[in-house]
Amino acid sequence: MSTPLTPILTRFWDEPQSWTMDTYLRYEGYQALDKALTMTQEELVDATKSSGLRGRGGAGFPTGMKWGFLPKPDGGPRYLVVNADESEPGTCKDTPLMLAAPHFLIEGVAITSFAIGCHHAFIYLRGELVHVYRRLLKAVEEAYAAGHLGKDIHGTGYDLDVTVHAGAGAYICGEETALLDSLEGRRGQPRLKPPFPAVEGLYARPTVVNNVESIASVPSIVLHGADWFSAMGTDKSKGYGIFSLSGHVTRPGQYEAPLGITLRELLDMAGGMRNGAKLKFWTPGGSSTPIFTDEHLDVPLDFESVAAAGSMLGTRALQIFDESVSVVRAVSRWIDFYAHESCGKCTPCREGTFWLKQILTRLEHGQGTTEDIDKLVDICDNILGRSFCALGDGATSPVTSAVHYFREEFEAGTHTPWWEAFPPERSVLFDVPAREIKEAVSV
Known part of the structure; x- marks a missing residue:
C-alpha cells in the first residue's frame, strides 16, 4: 500500500466514550x-x-x-x-x-x-x-x-x-x-x-x-x-480528509487518508468489492458529481486530478456500485431526490428536475423512446449554469455522465424494465427473500 491512512479526526472513534x-x-x-x-x-x-x-x-x-x-x-x-x-x-x-x-x-x-x-x-x-x-x-x-x-x-x-x-x-x-x-x-x-x-x-x-x-x-x-x-496530500490539495465508502464493498465505512489517494488503494483497505464482483460505476464526491467507472480506479482523489478526469472531488462520498445495478435506476432515484428538494425559486431547476424525473421514470420502466435520451441531455444543458444555485447544476451531473458512459442501458429503457435487465435480488446488500424484493419493486 503506497498511501497509508492518517487517523487524525478519526483516531479515537473506537474509544468506549469517544464523544466525552x-x-x-x-x-x-x-x-x-x-x-x-x-x-x-x-x-x-x-x-x-x-x-x-x-x-x-x-x-x-x-x-x-x-x-x-x-x-x-x-x-x-x-x-x-x-x-x-x-x-x-x-x-x-x-x-x-x-x-x-x-x-x-x-x-x-x-x-x-x-x-x-x-x-x-x-x-x-x-x-x-x-x-x-x-x-x-x-x-x-x-x-x-x-x-x-x-x-x-x-x-x-x-x-x-x-x-x-x-x-x-x-x-x-x-x-x-x-x-x-x-x-x-x-x-x-x-x-x-x-x-x-x-x-x-x-x-x-x-x-x-x-x-x-x-x-x-x-x-x-x-x-x-x-x-x-x-506535508500530507498533493501540491495543490493539501492535508487529509475523510473518504466515505458505501455500497458494494466488503467493509464500507470512513477512511481518513491524505488527499491524492486512489479508489484502488481505498478498495484494498476496504477488502475489495463485495463477493469479488466487478466495479461498474462510482461517485467520487457524492450524487451531485459526474460518475466514474472502473477506468478511473487510479485517478488521484484530489481536487485537480478528479476535475481533470471530468468530475469533482466534492465531499469524498464514494458510492460504489457493481455490475448488478442498473445505472438508469440509480440515476432516477437521485433525480427523484433533487426534484423533491428543489426550493422552486428558479425556473431551470424547478421545471428541469421535474421533467428529468418524468423521462427517467419512463426509461426505468422500459417505456421510454429514443428521443427521450437526447431530451435528457438537452434538459441538462438548459439547467447547467442557469440555475440560481448549485442544486440544479449538481442534478445534471449524474444524468449526463451516465448517458456518456452507459448510453446502451438508456437505450434498453425503451423496451426493457430495469428489474428484468437487473434483477434486484442480485444487488441487495443483505439477504432478503425474493418475494419481499418483488413486492417492494412493484410498489
Whole structure:
C-alpha cells in the first residue's frame, strides 16, 4: 500500500466514550485553543492559509482565504456559521465525526471565532439528526463548564457563545445563503450574490460559513503547524480528509487518508468489492458529481486530478456500485431526490428536475423512446449554469455522465424494465427473500 491512512479526526472513534470531554483531553484536546489564544488573529489566518487547507464541504475553496475576505472591524458583530446540514445522498462524513468526536468541532469553532473576531458562532445541523443534536448540545455544555466557551475564555478576556441550531431537514439549506436565511427564521432559499456572506451574511453582518470537517481540522493545524498539515496530500490539495465508502464493498465505512489517494488503494483497505464482483460505476464526491467507472480506479482523489478526469472531488462520498445495478435506476432515484428538494425559486431547476424525473421514470420502466435520451441531455444543458444555485447544476451531473458512459442501458429503457435487465435480488446488500424484493419493486 503506497498511501497509508492518517487517523487524525478519526483516531479515537473506537474509544468506549469517544464523544466525552475526558476522552478528548487524553488526545491533546483543547491544547490548540491554549496556543491559539497566545497568537494574533493575523497569525492564525496566515497559518491556515499556509497550511493549504481547502474547504471540505465540496467546493474546495481555500479556508484561510475565505477568512481573509472579511472586511476590517467596524465595531459591529461578525459571525461564524458551521454548515452541518449534511444532506446529499451518499455523503456521510460530518455526521459520524460529530457523533464520535464532537469536541474537534467545538475547539475548531473556538479557534476560528477568535481568528476572525467573532463572539457568537452558530452550528446549523440537519434537524432529523436528533442523536447528533443531543450530542453536540452536551459537548457545548461540557465546553462551557470547562471554560473553553463563554466569558473570559482561559483567562484571556475573550468571550464566545456557541448556538447549536437544528434545521427542518431541507437539502437546499446546505447552500450557504439558504442556510443563513433559514437561520434567520425565513424560508430557506438561496440569496442573490453579491453581496457575499463575508460582507453581508447572517443578520447582514460579515459572516464566515465553513463545513464541519474544515473547522474540525483547524485545531490540529494550529497545534502541529502548517508545515505538518501541508506535508500530507498533493501540491495543490493539501492535508487529509475523510473518504466515505458505501455500497458494494466488503467493509464500507470512513477512511481518513491524505488527499491524492486512489479508489484502488481505498478498495484494498476496504477488502475489495463485495463477493469479488466487478466495479461498474462510482461517485467520487457524492450524487451531485459526474460518475466514474472502473477506468478511473487510479485517478488521484484530489481536487485537480478528479476535475481533470471530468468530475469533482466534492465531499469524498464514494458510492460504489457493481455490475448488478442498473445505472438508469440509480440515476432516477437521485433525480427523484433533487426534484423533491428543489426550493422552486428558479425556473431551470424547478421545471428541469421535474421533467428529468418524468423521462427517467419512463426509461426505468422500459417505456421510454429514443428521443427521450437526447431530451435528457438537452434538459441538462438548459439547467447547467442557469440555475440560481448549485442544486440544479449538481442534478445534471449524474444524468449526463451516465448517458456518456452507459448510453446502451438508456437505450434498453425503451423496451426493457430495469428489474428484468437487473434483477434486484442480485444487488441487495443483505439477504432478503425474493418475494419481499418483488413486492417492494412493484410498489
